[in-house]
Amino acid sequence: MKMLTVFFSAAAVVCSLSGVASGQNNGATLFQSRCVMCHGADGKGTPTGAALKVVNLHSPAVRKLSNAEMATVIRKGKNMMPAFGNSLTSPQIESLISHIRELQKK
Ligand code: HEC
Incomplete structure (x- = not known):
């Protein structure tokens, strides 16, 4: 069941990508097309993300990760x-x- 969810989320991600020009290298645009469905535009997470136990990108644990x-x-x-x-x-x-x-920073 878990694997199935991963598969479908991955498929959804791939589908949402087909429109994106390859070689795209703008962090905000990439985040919008690949990450927002789970992390939300503000990084705090969407309901979809919450169902997958997404982390808030503003949390201390994520802040302290190195690049x-x-x-x-x-x-x-x-x-x-x-x-x-x-x-x-x-x-x-x-x-x-x-x-x-x-x-x-926001
Ligand atoms: C299908 C949903 C989904 C998508 C799409 C997604 N993420 Fe995540 N992300 C998660 C979940 C769930 C976690 C929490 C993982 C954990 O710690 O268990 C996470 C965690 C993270 C973390 C924190 C890692 C940590 O060690 O705490 C970063 C950074 C992150 N994601 C970046 C991104 C970026 C950048 C993208 C786009 C390229 C992205 N994510 C796309 C679901 C998603």
Whole structure:
């Protein structure tokens, strides 16, 4: 059941991506197209995210992750967080992390 949910969320993510130009490297745009459905535009999480036990990106635990640790989670996934290592380049992951750091300042 858990795997099935992951599969469907991953499929939804892939579908929502087809419109995005490859090589897109703007943190805010990438976050909007790949992450918002679970994390919310403000990083605090959506109902979909909550069902998957999403973490608030403003939480102290996430704030204190290093950029390298964050990049690893984005590449490899964690629990219900999907892995993006096959669909995002390192520069794209870097821009996403910068975008999350900006969100955390708000
Ligand atoms: C299908 C829903 C979903 C999508 C899409 C998603 N995430 Fe997550 N994310 C999660 C969940 C669930 C967690 C909590 C994982 C845990 O700690 O159990 C999480 C956790 C995180 C964390 C915190 C990791 C930690 O160690 O606490 C970061 C950073 C993160 N996501 C970034 C992103 C970025 C960047 C994207 C877009 C590329 C993204 N997420 C897309 C569900 C999602």
